[in-house]
Amino acid sequence: MTISLRRLFGPKKTFSRAAARYECTLDGSLIVIDRMVTFEGRVTDISSGGAMFRPRLAYLMDRRDVPICLTIGNLEVFGRIVSTSPKGFGLRFDEPIDDADLARVVGMTAEEPALA
Numbered sequence: 414m415t416i417s418l419r420r421l422f423g424p425k426k427t428f429s430r431a432a433a434r435y436e437c438t439l440d441g442s443l444i445v446i447d448r449m450v451t452f453e454g455r456v457t458d459i460s461s462g463g464a465m466f467r468p469r470l471a472y473l474m475d476r477r478d479v480p481i482c483l484t485i486g487n488l489e490v491f492g493r494i495v496s497t498s499p500k501g502f503g504l505r506f507d508e509p510i511d512d513a514d515l516a517r518v519v520g521m522t523a524e525e526p527a528l529a
Contacts, residue, residue, distance in 0.1 A: 432460040432461040432462045432509070433460060433461075434458050434459070434460040435458060435459055435460065435515075435519050436457070436458050437456060437457065437458060437459055437519050438455060438456075438457065439455065439456040439459070439485050439486075439518065439519070440453075440454075440455055440456075440485075441453075441454065441455065441456050441466070441483060441484055441485040441486075442454070442483075442484045443466050443468065443481055443482070443483050443484075443502065443504075444481060444482040444483075444484070445476070445479055445480075445481055445494075446479075446480040446481060446482060447479060447480060452466075452468040452469070452470065453468070453469050454466055454467050454468035454469050454470075454501070455467050455469075456483070456485060457500065457501065459510075459515070459518075459519060460515075461506075461509040461510045461511075461512065461515055462505065462506055462509050462510075463492065463495075463503065463504050463505045463506055464483065464490075464504045464506075465500055465501050465502070465503055465504070466483060466501050466502045466504055467500060467501035467502075468501065468502070473497055473499070473501065473502070474497070475497045476494045476497055476502065477494060477495065477496065477497065478493055478494070478495070479493060479494045480492075480493055481493060481494055481502075481504060483504060483506075485518050486518060488510075488514060488518050490506050490507075490508075490510060491506070491507045491508075492504050492505050492506040492507050493505055493507070
């Protein structure tokens with residue numbers, strides 16, 4: 414078995430998102446379904462496929478692959494926590510948010526998407 418040095422030390426593939434991400438400051442709540450615990454907090458960026466949610470807690474527990482329900486206003490979205498960082502919980506939605514619902518919730522029908 415041979416290992417290619419180009420594979421180890423060559424340029425890394427760039428990560429690209431499937432959907433445009435929008436920076437925002439939206440109050441909401443996150444229900445961790447397996448524990449039925451609700452966290453109040455803020456969505457700091459959102460796209461049709463996921464979001465970053467920062468609970469109001471000072472300490473974040475490391476959680477991954479946990480089913481959730483995110484509520485922003487009257488919009489409820491089901492998904493999973495895919496990462497935990499000092500910024501908050503990275504969420505991936507089970508089904509993409511419709512563009513019209515996303516624009517209505519964020520209130521940015523004419524704004525440009527944030528750079529990734």
